[in-house]
Amino acid sequence: MLIVEKALEAQKLKKPDFTVITHWHWDHTFGMHHISGSSIAHNKTNEFLGKEKTKLFDKAYLDFLKNDDKCFGKEYENNKKVVIVQADIQFQESLALNLGRMTAKIFHTESPHSDDTVLIYIPEEKILFLGDATSEDFFNDGFMDKEKLWALINLIEKIDCKFCILSHTEPLTKSGLLYYLKSI
DSSP, X not given: OHHHHHHHHHTTOOOOSEEEOOOOOHHHHTXXXXXXXXXXXXXXXXXXXXXXXXXXXXXXXXXXXXXXXXXXXXXXXXXXXXXXXXXXXXEXXXXXXXXXXXXXXXXXXXXXXXXXXXXXXXXXXXXXXXXXXXXXXXXXXXXXXXXXXXXXXXXXXHSOOSEEEETTSOOEEHHHHHHHHHHO
């Protein structure tokens, strides 16, 4: 979060009023306590985070996470405290934010990655943010549920977007993303 804040300051931009959480996985949520403004997530995300917070009282579980995921282990080495907070605002199906000259349409969808997947669509810019929605489920031995993937592909095809933004890669055109997803 500090890197993002410095980048915003360098561009003379203000900190965001809202941050949308796309799913509960640690690399997307365990820094939420640093968010300025309000966080927004699906109600399932808050449920998952509540369960994870309870599980972390068990040192064996925390040790398992550190050993199982080398990135998690590095992030929380030297007994760095794991801080889990739930989102300030939660929703069930969808939520729309009027951002002035733009609208953020936030909605829950089926995805192979996580049961609480949320997408964000900005119709005025024709941009769809997908988080990790297109990835396999790392919490289920890397399983790629093809039915859920095809449900997501069908949804993306219906959305009037030019660009798709995934969490861990460069922006893609809609056609480029669909070409890739159909080849999986």
